[in-house]
Amino acid sequence: xxxxxxxxxxxxxxxxxxxxxxxxxxxxxxxxxxxxxxxxxxxxxxxxxxxxxxxxxxxxxxxxxxxxxxxxxxxxxxxxxxxxxxxxxxxxxxxxxxxxxxxxxxxxxxxxxxxxxxxxxxxxxxxxxxxxxxxxxxxxxxxxxxxxxxxxxxxxxxxxxxxxxxxxxxxxxxxxxxxxxxxxxxxxxxxxxxxxxxxxxxxxxxxxxxxxxxxx
Ligand code: BG6
Ligand code: MG
Numbered sequence: 001x002x003x004x005x006x007x008x009x010x011x012x013x014x015x016x017x018x019x020x021x022x023x024x025x026x027x028x029x030x031x032x033x034x035x036x037x038x039x040x041x042x043x044x045x046x047x048x049x050x051x052x053x054x055x056x057x058x059x060x061x062x063x064x065x066x067x068x069x070x071x072x073x074x075x076x077x078x079x080x081x082x083x084x085x086x087x088x089x090x091x092x093x094x095x096x097x098x099x100x101x102x103x104x105x106x107x108x109x110x111x112x113x114x115x116x117x118x119x120x121x122x123x124x125x126x127x128x129x130x131x132x133x134x135x136x137x138x139x140x141x142x143x144x145x146x147x148x149x150x151x152x153x154x155x156x157x158x159x160x161x162x163x164x165x166x167x168x169x170x171x172x173x174x175x176x177x178x179x180x181x182x183x184x185x186x187x188x189x190x191x192x193x194x195x196x197x198x199x200x201x202x203x204x205x206x207x208x209x210x211x212x213x214x215x216x
Protein backbone atom coordinates (compact mmCIF):
# COMPACT_ATOMS: atom_id res chain seq x y z
CA UNK A 1 0.00 0.00 0.00
CA UNK A 2 1.55 3.28 -1.14
CA UNK A 3 1.16 6.13 1.35
CA UNK A 4 3.67 8.71 0.17
CA UNK A 5 5.89 10.01 -2.63
CA UNK A 6 9.31 11.64 -2.57
CA UNK A 7 10.37 13.87 -5.43
CA UNK A 8 13.86 14.81 -6.48
CA UNK A 9 13.96 18.48 -7.52
CA UNK A 10 16.47 19.18 -10.31
CA UNK A 11 15.24 17.52 -13.50
CA UNK A 12 12.02 16.20 -11.93
CA UNK A 13 9.98 19.16 -10.67
CA UNK A 14 11.90 21.83 -12.56
CA UNK A 15 14.33 21.73 -15.46
CA UNK A 16 17.26 23.08 -13.41
CA UNK A 17 19.40 20.10 -14.45
CA UNK A 18 20.13 22.04 -17.64
CA UNK A 19 21.34 25.05 -15.62
CA UNK A 20 23.70 22.87 -13.56
CA UNK A 21 25.08 21.51 -16.86
CA UNK A 22 25.57 25.00 -18.34
CA UNK A 23 27.38 26.23 -15.21
CA UNK A 24 29.64 23.17 -14.90
CA UNK A 25 30.48 23.36 -18.58
CA UNK A 26 31.44 27.00 -18.20
CA UNK A 27 33.77 26.00 -15.37
CA UNK A 28 35.36 23.25 -17.47
CA UNK A 29 35.75 25.63 -20.43
CA UNK A 30 37.46 28.24 -18.23
CA UNK A 31 39.85 25.51 -17.10
CA UNK A 32 40.56 24.69 -20.75
CA UNK A 33 38.52 21.58 -21.52
CA UNK A 34 34.96 20.46 -22.23
CA UNK A 35 32.66 17.55 -21.45
CA UNK A 36 29.62 16.06 -23.14
CA UNK A 37 25.97 15.76 -22.25
CA UNK A 38 26.57 12.02 -21.86
CA UNK A 39 29.27 12.64 -19.24
CA UNK A 40 26.92 15.13 -17.59
CA UNK A 41 24.54 12.25 -16.83
CA UNK A 42 27.12 11.08 -14.29
CA UNK A 43 26.86 14.41 -12.44
CA UNK A 44 23.12 14.22 -11.90
CA UNK A 45 22.27 13.76 -8.24
CA UNK A 46 25.91 14.27 -7.22
CA UNK A 47 26.82 16.95 -4.64
CA UNK A 48 28.56 20.16 -5.64
CA UNK A 49 32.03 19.10 -4.47
CA UNK A 50 31.51 15.55 -5.72
CA UNK A 51 30.65 16.92 -9.16
CA UNK A 52 33.67 19.22 -9.17
CA UNK A 53 35.98 16.32 -8.31
CA UNK A 54 34.58 14.24 -11.19
CA UNK A 55 34.91 17.11 -13.68
CA UNK A 56 38.51 17.84 -12.61
CA UNK A 57 39.28 14.15 -13.07
CA UNK A 58 37.85 14.25 -16.63
CA UNK A 59 40.02 17.29 -17.37
CA UNK A 60 43.08 15.65 -15.80
CA UNK A 61 43.43 18.56 -13.38
CA UNK A 62 44.79 18.41 -9.85
CA UNK A 63 43.80 21.23 -7.52
CA UNK A 64 44.35 22.27 -3.88
CA UNK A 65 41.28 22.14 -1.61
CA UNK A 66 41.01 25.93 -1.21
CA UNK A 67 41.10 26.41 -5.00
CA UNK A 68 38.39 23.77 -5.35
CA UNK A 69 36.18 25.70 -2.95
CA UNK A 70 36.79 28.87 -4.99
CA UNK A 71 35.77 27.18 -8.27
CA UNK A 72 32.76 25.47 -6.69
CA UNK A 73 31.65 28.87 -5.38
CA UNK A 74 32.07 30.39 -8.85
CA UNK A 75 29.99 27.61 -10.39
CA UNK A 76 27.29 28.17 -7.81
CA UNK A 77 27.20 31.91 -8.56
CA UNK A 78 26.73 31.12 -12.28
CA UNK A 79 24.04 28.59 -11.43
CA UNK A 80 22.24 31.09 -9.19
CA UNK A 81 22.10 33.61 -12.05
CA UNK A 82 19.92 31.09 -13.90
CA UNK A 83 17.51 30.47 -11.03
CA UNK A 84 17.20 34.13 -10.04
CA UNK A 85 14.06 34.83 -12.05
CA UNK A 86 12.43 31.44 -11.71
CA UNK A 87 8.72 31.34 -10.95
CA UNK A 88 5.78 28.94 -10.88
CA UNK A 89 5.81 28.82 -14.69
CA UNK A 90 9.02 26.77 -14.52
CA UNK A 91 7.31 23.82 -12.85
CA UNK A 92 7.54 21.05 -15.45
CA UNK A 93 4.37 20.11 -17.40
CA UNK A 94 1.98 17.87 -15.50
CA UNK A 95 3.76 18.12 -12.13
CA UNK A 96 1.20 20.54 -10.64
CA UNK A 97 -1.69 18.28 -11.71
CA UNK A 98 0.04 15.18 -10.38
CA UNK A 99 0.61 16.83 -6.98
CA UNK A 100 -3.04 17.91 -6.92
CA UNK A 101 -4.08 14.33 -7.51
CA UNK A 102 -1.85 13.11 -4.67
CA UNK A 103 -3.37 15.72 -2.38
CA UNK A 104 -6.91 14.65 -3.32
CA UNK A 105 -5.99 11.03 -2.59
CA UNK A 106 -4.35 11.84 0.77
CA UNK A 107 -0.93 10.70 -0.43
CA UNK A 108 1.75 12.71 1.37
CA UNK A 109 4.77 14.06 -0.49
CA UNK A 110 8.23 15.31 0.37
CA UNK A 111 11.32 16.57 -1.43
CA UNK A 112 14.59 14.63 -1.53
CA UNK A 113 17.34 16.60 -3.27
CA UNK A 114 21.14 16.76 -3.12
CA UNK A 115 21.07 20.48 -3.83
CA UNK A 116 21.91 23.16 -1.29
CA UNK A 117 19.84 25.52 -3.44
CA UNK A 118 16.71 23.37 -3.15
CA UNK A 119 14.95 25.50 -0.51
CA UNK A 120 15.51 28.66 -2.57
CA UNK A 121 14.19 27.03 -5.75
CA UNK A 122 11.15 25.60 -3.95
CA UNK A 123 10.33 29.07 -2.59
CA UNK A 124 10.65 30.62 -6.02
CA UNK A 125 8.28 28.15 -7.61
CA UNK A 126 5.88 28.40 -4.67
CA UNK A 127 5.82 24.74 -3.61
CA UNK A 128 7.48 24.88 -0.18
CA UNK A 129 4.33 25.01 1.94
CA UNK A 130 2.59 21.96 0.56
CA UNK A 131 5.50 19.54 0.89
CA UNK A 132 5.58 17.75 4.25
CA UNK A 133 9.32 18.25 4.41
CA UNK A 134 12.23 19.39 2.28
CA UNK A 135 15.29 17.21 2.70
CA UNK A 136 18.21 18.72 0.80
CA UNK A 137 21.98 18.90 0.61
CA UNK A 138 22.12 21.08 3.73
CA UNK A 139 20.56 18.29 5.83
CA UNK A 140 22.21 15.10 4.58
CA UNK A 141 25.66 13.72 5.36
CA UNK A 142 25.70 11.00 2.68
CA UNK A 143 25.10 11.54 -1.03
CA UNK A 144 23.07 9.46 -3.49
CA UNK A 145 23.33 6.46 -4.13
CA UNK A 146 23.13 6.32 -0.33
CA UNK A 147 19.40 6.26 0.53
CA UNK A 148 19.79 8.67 3.48
CA UNK A 149 18.01 11.61 1.80
CA UNK A 150 14.92 9.49 1.08
CA UNK A 151 14.99 7.75 4.46
CA UNK A 152 14.92 11.14 6.18
CA UNK A 153 11.94 12.13 4.02
CA UNK A 154 10.07 8.89 4.77
CA UNK A 155 10.75 9.27 8.48
CA UNK A 156 9.37 12.83 8.48
CA UNK A 157 6.19 11.54 6.84
CA UNK A 158 5.95 8.57 9.20
CA UNK A 159 6.00 5.95 6.43
CA UNK A 160 8.13 2.92 5.59
CA UNK A 161 10.29 2.80 2.48
CA UNK A 162 8.08 0.06 0.99
CA UNK A 163 5.11 2.44 1.26
CA UNK A 164 6.82 5.17 -0.67
CA UNK A 165 7.58 5.98 -4.34
CA UNK A 166 10.66 8.01 -5.26
CA UNK A 167 10.72 10.04 -8.50
CA UNK A 168 14.23 10.58 -9.83
CA UNK A 169 15.95 11.75 -13.04
CA UNK A 170 19.43 10.58 -11.98
CA UNK A 171 20.72 7.01 -12.20
CA UNK A 172 22.39 7.57 -8.83
CA UNK A 173 19.07 8.73 -7.40
CA UNK A 174 17.24 5.66 -8.70
CA UNK A 175 19.98 3.53 -7.17
CA UNK A 176 19.62 5.40 -3.86
CA UNK A 177 15.89 4.65 -3.83
CA UNK A 178 16.46 0.96 -4.61
CA UNK A 179 19.22 0.74 -2.00
CA UNK A 180 16.72 1.97 0.59
CA UNK A 181 13.95 -0.43 -0.54
CA UNK A 182 11.79 2.33 -1.99
CA UNK A 183 9.83 2.03 -5.22
CA UNK A 184 11.69 4.00 -7.90
CA UNK A 185 10.20 5.83 -10.86
CA UNK A 186 12.81 7.12 -13.30
CA UNK A 187 11.99 10.41 -15.00
CA UNK A 188 13.84 10.47 -18.31
CA UNK A 189 15.16 7.78 -20.62
CA UNK A 190 15.07 4.01 -19.97
CA UNK A 191 18.64 3.89 -21.26
CA UNK A 192 20.06 5.49 -18.11
CA UNK A 193 17.21 4.77 -15.67
CA UNK A 194 16.35 1.18 -16.60
CA UNK A 195 16.99 -0.07 -13.06
CA UNK A 196 13.86 1.73 -11.80
CA UNK A 197 10.53 -0.08 -11.31
CA UNK A 198 9.07 2.20 -13.98
CA UNK A 199 10.41 4.90 -16.29
CA UNK A 200 8.32 7.88 -17.43
CA UNK A 201 9.29 10.62 -19.85
CA UNK A 202 7.54 13.24 -17.71
CA UNK A 203 4.38 13.96 -15.72
CA UNK A 204 2.19 15.31 -18.51
CA UNK A 205 -1.04 13.29 -18.57
CA UNK A 206 0.26 10.88 -15.93
CA UNK A 207 -2.15 9.62 -13.30
CA UNK A 208 -1.32 8.13 -9.90
CA UNK A 209 -3.11 4.90 -10.89
CA UNK A 210 -0.84 4.52 -13.91
CA UNK A 211 2.15 4.79 -11.58
CA UNK A 212 0.69 2.25 -9.15
CA UNK A 213 0.22 -0.17 -12.05
CA UNK A 214 3.61 0.62 -13.57
CA UNK A 215 5.65 -0.15 -10.47
CA UNK A 216 4.08 -3.60 -9.96
C1 BG6 B 1 21.47 17.78 -7.59
C2 BG6 B 1 21.83 17.97 -9.04
O1 BG6 B 1 20.09 17.87 -7.44
O2 BG6 B 1 22.08 18.77 -6.77
C3 BG6 B 1 23.35 18.07 -9.22
O3 BG6 B 1 21.34 16.87 -9.78
C4 BG6 B 1 23.91 19.13 -8.29
O4 BG6 B 1 23.62 18.37 -10.55
C5 BG6 B 1 23.51 18.81 -6.85
O5 BG6 B 1 25.33 19.16 -8.38
C6 BG6 B 1 24.04 19.83 -5.85
O6 BG6 B 1 23.47 21.07 -6.12
P1 BG6 B 1 23.93 22.44 -5.45
O7 BG6 B 1 22.78 23.36 -5.77
O8 BG6 B 1 24.04 22.19 -3.97
O9 BG6 B 1 25.22 22.84 -6.04
MG1 MG C 1 17.79 15.38 -10.29
